[in-house]
Amino acid sequence: MNALFRFDSTFDGLLTAVFDAYSRRTFPDLLLPEGEPLPLFHGEPHTVVTDPVKAERVWKGLQQKLSPSALTCLMQCWLAEEPDTPMLLFRYIRKAINAPRSIETNFADADVLAFSRMWKRVDWERNRLMQFIRFQKAADGTYFAAVEPEKNALPLIVEHFRDRFADQTWLIYDIRRAYGYYYDKVEVREVSFEPTDRTRHLVTGRLDDAMMDKDERLFRQLWQSYFKAVCIKERLNPRKHRQDMPVRYWKHLTEKQNQSVETEPTVGEG
DSSP states (O other): OOOEEEEOSSHHHHHHHHHHHHHHTOOOSEEEETTSOOOSSOOOOEEOOOOHHHHHHHHHHHHTTSOHHHHHHHHHHGGGOOTTHHHHHHHHHHHHHHOSSOOTTOTTSHHHHHHHHHHHHHHHHHHHHHHHOOOEEBTTSOEEEEEOOSSOOGGGTHHHHHHHTTTSOEEEEETTTTEEEEEOSSOEEEEOOOOOGGGTHHHHSSOOGGGBOTTHHHHHHHHHHHHHHTOOGGGOOHHHHHHHSOGGGGGGOGGGTTOOTTTOOOSSOO
16 A cells, blocks of 8 residues: 655645654655545555644754755755655655765766756746746836746745845736735735736736826837847747747737737847
């Protein structure tokens, strides 16, 4: 029978599961979120009750086994939200604790290699978010941007935008996960809103005319005109363009509005 642990799908819950596994001397074959159907054949599931004290003890143990950069990668990998993320990280943590020396560069180990590749996917999403966020100016002066990343990478870019736009009020909102970060020129706060008629832009990703700053439409037109003007038609390479700027981001890019995926020009590429 497979050993099965249920947990609350939080990072502290994962660390608590590690603590429980060592305490019980039973290591799970499956880590399932609460509420997910059980597999056909399984033993009596153990329900992990998230405990910050237990989680902290495991984290302190990992600090003795992994470098600060590897610990950062571990937290970032949690944001991958892939089906095998919990079990992969559980196995990685267990191997890190049990190994006599650091496992960070042991890419001959399948889990270490998979961990490295998962982190690269999350970091790729982080970089793309910083490149492809486009703000819209609202009537109250707030700059609003909608995103829909595959990985939950929004927390990884907040510091970048706080430093870069320290003198502006802004809201970056993940409309797929219904949360975002609001900066009021003093501090950044995580926010979430219930969908209403007044918050349609948090579903569509676009400000209504009534909510838009009076000059925002003009700025959009200027940016679209500039984008077309700098296009080098003789160097069109749509395939390369879609590789560098994946189509899934185009929905929220000002320069891509009302343009065809098939006929989209490539700027300065050959």
